[in-house]
Amino acid sequence: MATINEIASKAGVSRTTVSRVLNDSGYVSEAARLRVLKVIEETGYVPSESAKSLRTKKSKVVGVVLPKISTETSSRLVKGIDDVLAAKGYQILLVNTNLSIEKETESLRLLKSRNVDGIILSATHVSNELQNVLKETNVPNVVVGQPYPEMYNVVFDDFSAAKELTNKLIENGHKKIAYLGVADTDYSVGVMRRGGVRSALEDANIQLPLEWDWSGTFDIKSGQDGMKVIIEAGLGHPDVVIAATDRLAVGAFEYLKHKQIEVPKEVLLAGMGTSELSRYVIPSLLTIDFPIEEAGKSAAELLLTQIEGKKTISTKVISHRLLE
Amino acid sequence: MATINEIASKAGVSRTTVSRVLNDSGYVSEAARLRVLKVIEETGYVPSESAKSLRTKKSKVVGVVLPKISTETSSRLVKGIDDVLAAKGYQILLVNTNLSIEKETESLRLLKSRNVDGIILSATHVSNELQNVLKETNVPNVVVGQPYPEMYNVVFDDFSAAKELTNKLIENGHKKIAYLGVADTDYSVGVMRRGGVRSALEDANIQLPLEWDWSGTFDIKSGQDGMKVIIEAGLGHPDVVIAATDRLAVGAFEYLKHKQIEVPKEVLLAGMGTSELSRYVIPSLLTIDFPIEEAGKSAAELLLTQIEGKKTISTKVISHRLLE
DNA sequence: CTGAAAGCGCTTACAG
DNA sequence: CTGAAAGCGCTTACAG
Numbered sequence A, B: 001m002a003t004i005n006e007i008a009s010k011a012g013v014s015r016t017t018v019s020r021v022l023n024d025s026g027y028v029s030e031a032a033r034l035r036v037l038k039v040i041e042e043t044g045y046v047p048s049e050s051a052k053s054l055r056t057k058k059s060k061v062v063g064v065v066l067p068k069i070s071t072e073t074s075s076r077l078v079k080g081i082d083d084v085l086a087a088k089g090y091q092i093l094l095v096n097t098n099l100s101i102e103k104e105t106e107s108l109r110l111l112k113s114r115n116v117d118g119i120i121l122s123a124t125h126v127s128n129e130l131q132n133v134l135k136e137t138n139v140p141n142v143v144v145g146q147p148y149p150e151m152y153n154v155v156f157d158d159f160s161a162a163k164e165l166t167n168k169l170i171e172n173g174h175k176k177i178a179y180l181g182v183a184d185t186d187y188s189v190g191v192m193r194r195g196g197v198r199s200a201l202e203d204a205n206i207q208l209p210l211e212w213d214w215s216g217t218f219d220i221k222s223g224q225d226g227m228k229v230i231i232e233a234g235l236g237h238p239d240v241v242i243a244a245t246d247r248l249a250v251g252a253f254e255y256l257k258h259k260q261i262e263v264p265k266e267v268l269l270a271g272m273g274t275s276e277l278s279r280y281v282i283p284s285l286l287t288i289d290f291p292i293e294e295a296g297k298s299a300a301e302l303l304l305t306q307i308e309g310k311k312t313i314s315t316k317v318i319s320h321r322l323l324e
Numbered sequence C, D: 001c002t003g004a005a006a007g008c009g010c011t012t013a014c015a016g
Helices: A004-011 A015-023 A030-043 A049-056 A072-087 A101-113 A128-137 A158-171 A187-203 A220-231 A246-258 A276-281 A292-307 B004-011 B015-023 B030-043 B049-056 B072-087 B101-113 B128-137 B158-171 B187-203 B220-231 B246-258 B276-281 B292-307
Strands: A061-066 A091-096 A118-122 A141-144 A153-156 A177-182 A213-216 A240-243 A268-272 A286-289 A315-318 A321-323 B061-066 B091-096 B118-122 B141-144 B153-156 B177-182 B213-216 B240-243 B268-272 B286-289 B315-318 B321-323
Touching: A004 A015, A004 A030, A015 A030, A049 B049, A061 A072, A061 A101, A072 A091, A072 A118, A072 A292, A072 B072, A072 B091, A091 A101, A091 B072, A101 A118, A101 A128, A118 A128, A118 A292, A128 A141, A141 A292, A153 A158, A153 A292, A158 A177, A158 A187, A158 A240, A158 A268, A158 A286, A158 A321, A177 A187, A177 A220, A177 A246, A213 A220, A220 A240, A220 A246, A240 A246, A246 A268, A246 A276, A276 B276, A292 A315, B004 B015, B004 B030, B015 B030, B061 B072, B061 B101, B072 B091, B072 B118, B072 B292, B091 B101, B101 B118, B101 B128, B118 B128, B118 B292, B128 B141, B141 B292, B153 B158, B153 B292, B158 B177, B158 B187, B158 B240, B158 B268, B158 B286, B158 B321, B177 B187, B177 B220, B177 B246, B213 B220, B220 B240, B220 B246, B240 B246, B246 B268, B246 B276, B292 B315
Parallel strands: A061 A091, A061 A118, A118 A141, A141 A153, A153 A315, A177 A213, A177 A240, A240 A268, A268 A286, B061 B091, B061 B118, B118 B141, B141 B153, B153 B315, B177 B213, B177 B240, B240 B268, B268 B286
Antiparallel strands: A091 B091, A286 A321, B286 B321
16 A cells, blocks of 8 residues: 555655645645646555544544444435435444444444544434433534434424324324324334324324224334234224334234235225335325435435534424325 | 543553553553553543554454445345444445446545455446456455455355246246346346246246346336236236346236236246345245345355455355245 | 644554 | 553644
């Protein structure tokens, strides 16, 4: 690997001059610049990022912390982030916490030790400790997916989304409505989406029976389990089942298909978050599209404005839309 | 950010000693070690990776080069890689080439300038130039997905997989067989899978009409287009359509559904590569499972053996299996 | 317009 | 068992 010294001596200049042409900084005579560029060209020299980073405390690397690496949400988020970051010459250092909270905070220190220029964290819950560690690292950052007060934040309006979806169903004349949700540990998906559904039902004076207000996890299997509970609750079939996520809806569909209950004729399914899966699997799915890629882009943009020196905290709410 | 010097002075030792306890190298008296560890604990000191990397030429970072960032294949591959690499303390630097060949070679130099300890490249085609650049960088590396002679390589046996699948269909009594493939620029998926299908048909003395030997791209839309061509070829319906990828199979299914041709009753669908999508969408899909995550793990392991100093070139063939 | 020198934060022979 | 010193490859005041 060539170094700046070799380039300098081959070009007959000091390494200071080489550095100047590399960074387009300070004055360099045209003649010197050309000699240097020629040598760089010939040798295929690429400056050591480690040395630059040690010196400048910058790295052109952004850490992206994910709770799970292999989900459609994660990969769409990373895609959006990468689209805007790559255009500005940044690379992504991936951290998979595997839902471990310790790994989350630990990884933040590690990222800092690598002089990353910024951190984007996809959150699964709201935590004071995480917020503190994030602030302590003193690295520009943005949190995606859960509301963190006084931080750069990219979120969806989960409450309104769930409420709109539910309202739409009520408008369409549905009265017997069941809900497949997730636990309250997840604020956005657990608390807010359930809250939106309940609020819409209340406004319309529709009862949500306890047995039809299910709490599960994020996987397809859980949707099947929940659907089973609802069907076996002894309250008859609901007109429509609203699922907090599209994977839950897919699970519900699988159970209904298995029981030969026709979708959408006997039971209509509604979900949130357009996975490719649900789009092809479930007939007449009514769903809320959360444009994850756009959230990724916004997160990257918010990060860039911080890196570039602006420091006004801001929350970006990505708008959703209803799809039939 | 604390530095090694501050730790040293607070602990009343030289930075040499601090470095020794950090790296568990050389002799350190128990007393000194404890003082140092205490100070590290108190200050939350984390050594600068930039400085370490400049000095040691190592970084505990592995570059992962992907043709597309947001596909199920990519994310499963990365998951497998991360599972074994994270356990050894490595992090992943992600590079998305967006199918650009220039970005591919360019990114290799960039990764080298970051002192990555290794590179895993998910290839979409076989190229001498890429192979040369890869060798030039002189960084441990492994190529996944396409056969690269004389390199560390993780591949599937696409020819055999396609042949087995086709044989199975022939065994089951199917004779009118059509094929939805992709272009030959992709060696593994284009050339080899088609080769396997054709070989099985030849062995059984079954003709593959030109009109039923379609070449498209990797998306669902392309499967629809191909299916249309096959149906409209004027040769009647095939008994079974073999798709080179599961996404093509999904496209074919969509077209058939649209035309109210029943699957699997009128036309059976077979695919390769178990996407979650196809599993839920297509009834009675016969498919070849390529365990991508396992390929990722193997790639990471092959990389680690290189990093740890072993230098015997080897190709790992990940075995597939037939799923019904 | 140009270069000598200092310094970023580490590790590693080397000497004791 | 311990530390002083050199050096990794850059950038950046500073002086000319």
